[in-house]
Amino acid sequence: MKVRYLVAGLLVAMLAVAASTASGGTSRSHATKIVVWLQNDAQNGWPDAVATANRLFKAQHPDVDVDVQYQSWGTHLTKFDAALAGGDAPDVIELGNSEMAKYMAAGAFKRLTQSAFPNNKTWLSGLKASSMYNGKLYGVPYYAGCRAVIYRTDQYKQAGIKGTPKSLAQWFADGQKLMKKFGKNGGYSAVYFPGKYWYAAMSFVYDYGGSIAVQKGGKWKGALNSPRALAGLNQVKKAFSLSRASKTGDEANPQQSLVFSKGSVGSFWGNGWEWPYALDTKVGNPGLAPDMGAYPMPSHIKGRIMPTFIGGSDLGIPVTTKNQSLAVDWIKAFTGTAAQQEIVKGGQIANTTKLLSASKSNPKLAPFARAASSGWFVPTSPNWTNVENGNVLQDMLVKIATGRASVKAAATSASNQITRILNTGA
Amino acid sequence: MASVAESGYIPASRRRRFSRRRVGQTTAPYVLLAPAVAVIGLVLAYPLYLLVKMSFQEYGIRSLFTHKGTWIGTANYARIFHDGEFWHVVLRTVLFTAACVSLTMVLGTAIALLLTRVSRFVRIALMAGLVLVWAVPVIVAVDLWRWMVDYEFGVANWTLTKLHVGNFVRHDWFANPWSGLGVFVALIVWGAIPFVTITVYAALAQVPKELLEAAAIDGAKPWSVFREVTMPLLTPIFVILTSLSIIWDFQVFQQIWVMLDARPSSDYYTMAIYAFHQSFQISEYGLGAAIAVVMVAFMFVATLVYLRQMLKTGEVY
Numbered sequence: 221m222k223v224r225y226l227v228a229g230l231l232v233a234m235l236a237v238a239a240s241t242a243s244g245g246t247s248r249s250h251a252t253k254i255v256v257w258l259q260n261d262a263q264n265g266w267p268d269a270v271a272t273a274n275r276l277f278k279a280q281h282p283d284v285d286v287d288v289q290y291q292s293w294g295t296h297l298t299k300f301d302a303a304l305a306g307g308d309a310p311d312v313i314e315l316g317n318s319e320m321a322k323y324m325a326a327g328a329f330k331r332l333t334q335s336a337f338p339n340n341k342t343w344l345s346g347l348k349a350s351s352m353y354n355g356k357l358y359g360v361p362y363y364a365g366c367r368a369v370i371y372r373t374d375q376y377k378q379a380g381i382k383g384t385p386k387s388l389a390q391w392f393a394d395g396q397k398l399m400k401k402f403g404k405n406g407g408y409s410a411v412y413f414p415g416k417y418w419y420a421a422m423s424f425v426y427d428y429g430g431s432i433a434v435q436k437g438g439k440w441k442g443a444l445n446s447p448r449a450l451a452g453l454n455q456v457k458k459a460f461s462l463s464r465a466s467k468t469g470d471e472a473n474p475q476q477s478l479v480f481s482k483g484s485v486g487s488f489w490g491n492g493w494e495w496p497y498a499l500d501t502k503v504g505n506p507g508l509a510p511d512m513g514a515y516p517m518p519s520h521i522k523g524r525i526m527p528t529f530i531g532g533s534d535l536g537i538p539v540t541t542k543n544q545s546l547a548v549d550w551i552k553a554f555t556g557t558a559a560q561q562e563i564v565k566g567g568q569i570a571n572t573t574k575l576l577s578a579s580k581s582n583p584k585l586a587p588f589a590r591a592a593s594s595g596w597f598v599p600t601s602p603n604w605t606n607v608e609n610g611n612v613l614q615d616m617l618v619k620i621a622t623g624r625a626s627v628k629a630a631a632t633s634a635s636n637q638i639t640r641i642l643n644t645g646a
Numbered sequence: 647m648a649s650v651a652e653s654g655y656i657p658a659s660r661r662r663r664f665s666r667r668r669v670g671q672t673t674a675p676y677v678l679l680a681p682a683v684a685v686i687g688l689v690l691a692y693p694l695y696l697l698v699k700m701s702f703q704e705y706g707i708r709s710l711f712t713h714k715g716t717w718i719g720t721a722n723y724a725r726i727f728h729d730g731e732f733w734h735v736v737l738r739t740v741l742f743t744a745a746c747v748s749l750t751m752v753l754g755t756a757i758a759l760l761l762t763r764v765s766r767f768v769r770i771a772l773m774a775g776l777v778l779v780w781a782v783p784v785i786v787a788v789d790l791w792r793w794m795v796d797y798e799f800g801v802a803n804w805t806l807t808k809l810h811v812g813n814f815v816r817h818d819w820f821a822n823p824w825s826g827l828g829v830f831v832a833l834i835v836w837g838a839i840p841f842v843t844i845t846v847y848a849a850l851a852q853v854p855k856e857l858l859e860a861a862a863i864d865g866a867k868p869w870s871v872f873r874e875v876t877m878p879l880l881t882p883i884f885v886i887l888t889s890l891s892i893i894w895d896f897q898v899f900q901q902i903w904v905m906l907d908a909r910p911s912s913d914y915y916t917m918a919i920y921a922f923h924q925s926f927q928i929s930e931y932g933l934g935a936a937i938a939v940v941m942v943a944f945m946f947v948a949t950l951v952y953l954r955q956m957l958k959t960g961e962v963y
Contacts, residue, residue: 294907422800467818473907610923
């Protein structure tokens with residue numbers, strides 16, 4: 221008999237333990253900390269902007285700590301999903317502008333009041349558009365970035381290249397000159413172009429008048445197998461021949477600017493921050509400073525600039541947060557003029573047009589600001605992130621780079637997948 | 647027990663149904679089992695129930711924080727069964743598992759047999775090596791292998807070039823999925839051999855020497871001795887090791903995931919990666935759950951074989 225009581229008691233105890241752990245964590249009276257998720261670009265490129273924001277925030281809320289946790293692009297959405305489900309999502313999160321729509325459509329962010337934020341009248345229009353869903357604001361523009369060709373001026377000179385290329389044909393000819401001069405070194409790349417670098421590859425598609433997908437009558441259709449897109453992709457295949465980067469790798473693993481800093485790379489498509497990062501005293505090579513330059517990638521039409529991906533990031537406040545007003549205050553500090561000036565110094569374009577002239581007058585930023593005059597953006601569907609995360613474009617490019625499929629076959633298969641993914645749930 | 651029932655004799659103590667000793671005897675095993683059952687219920691049965699439930703729902707990002715999905719019946723299952731890529735992934739996973747398991751078993755057994763023949767010193771050295779491999783955490787092992795097959799600085803490329811096997815400078819092992827999956831087979835077999843070897847070696851020690859000697863005296867060649875004497879005695883062990891290996895290799899995830907920077911291309915999708923991809927990268931958690939349930943069903947079959955053998959083994963001894 222006793223044993224039965226023992227069993228019953230044991231079960232009750234277990235249930236009690238389970239119940240108490242389930243109800244734990246709901247009682248939070250006073251916040252002593254907010255958690256911010258930023259991408260590691262901020263850590264590498266503009267740590268001073270983060271420091272400035274934290275200082276301003278701390279002055280306002282001396283008893284609240286800011287825990288900035290750096291994430292990487294490949295995995296941050298997975299972690300965010302898991303954190304949302306587990307109820308411990310951050311109070312502020314940075315999302316790429318192409319990632320916003322999916323989460324705004326799902327109602328994952330708190331609605332924000334535009335007038336509460338600094339410089340809200342002069343936000344870059346592209347970034348502002350990526351922060352809005354159905355006419356309502358769910359994000360705050362953080363920074364914009366676009367890519368230009370970052371190159372070794374000394375190597376260009378030694379290969380007999382005069383000036384920077386003004387057309388795609390000339391760009392290819394220059395690349396071949398570089399390969400001829402330095403290519404005997406088996407590891408040399410005239411253009412470091414890893415197989416999965418889709419931001420760079422898609423620029424060729426848009427330059428030839430193609431696009432990733434088109435919208436007709438409310439339905440999306442993958443367009444990478446259109447004749448124009450194929451013309452662009454054929455040029456991508458040709459560009460791969462100037463590169464000895466891994467055909468299955470991407471631009472972040474290893475970090476391409478650091479590969480560049482090791483010496484056997486003539487040029488690469490990089491963001492503004494990747495220039496100073498290549499010169500970093502710890503991981504880069506400061507000795508390259510006098511031999512570096514940048515120019516906007518030329519179009520196949522002489523004298524024009526190839527469209528570049530207008531990238532950038534926005535900051536959102538997940539609906540699960542209990543510290544909304546603190547989160548708003550931190551975002552205000554981080555997107556205000558003082559912190560934004562640090563971002564410009566780090567090589568990126570600020571979120572406000574007020575600081576654009578500062579970028580254009582800086583010789584290290586001017587090529588990027590000029591490149592921004594001609595841009596493209598991903599299809600504006602809430603499902604777009606699933607194309608990005610589904611590795612659809614990356615897989616297509618790897619097939620093209622390794623020659624495992626013809627350009628047309630790879631593009632057709634990718635296009636069909638894009639059509640299917642973009643129309644899911646529509 | 648059977649003989650008691652046949653004889654019709656009922657011991658006196660049985661009539662006193664609530665004797666303290668009897669209650670203790672019958673409940674004690676349950677009490678001892680209770681914590682294990684409770685733990686299994688908490689960490690296995692309940693999540694499995696949630697998984698099955700989710701597989702019948704449309705469960706997207708919004709569901710993550712509202713904790714509510716939309717019931718859509720078997721639509722998720724219909725979708726995966728009509729998806730050509732799913733069957734591709736299943737086939738790849740089955741072939742991959744078959745390659746890993748057969749190589750593990752053959753090499754593991756061969757090394758175990760070798761261990762019985764070598765000198766004490768070599769045996770200890772070999773055992774120490776095996777235990778070290780077994781002790782290396784998966785993630786660390788993957789990082790080690792990653793360095794070995796690295797595109798630019800990998801020691802595999804360097805060695806093969808130095809040995810004049812061919813020009814492996816900047817050879818990309820993952821450009822071709824066959825060679826890429828080959829690397830993973832090697833990595834997994836390498837990690838799995840120690841367990842198989844040590845278990846088989848221990849089992850070999852149980853094979854009576856007299857039987858082997860008798861067979862040898864009768865003129866049996868070493869291979870025949872192994873096949874006719876050793877193998878039959880070790881069959882239960884082999885069945886258990888094989889089914890365990892199938893269970894482990896069928897759900898391979900971390901190795902591929904970590905080696906390929908958390909972004910494997912679709913050529914490297916095994917069922918576990920495919921389920922994760924549908925859930926966390928495409929945010930279709932219901933669909934991912936359906937794939938996971940199918941995977942659990944596959945595994946269940948392998949487990950049944952294992953359990954049957956366990957029970958049989960229990961009967962024999």
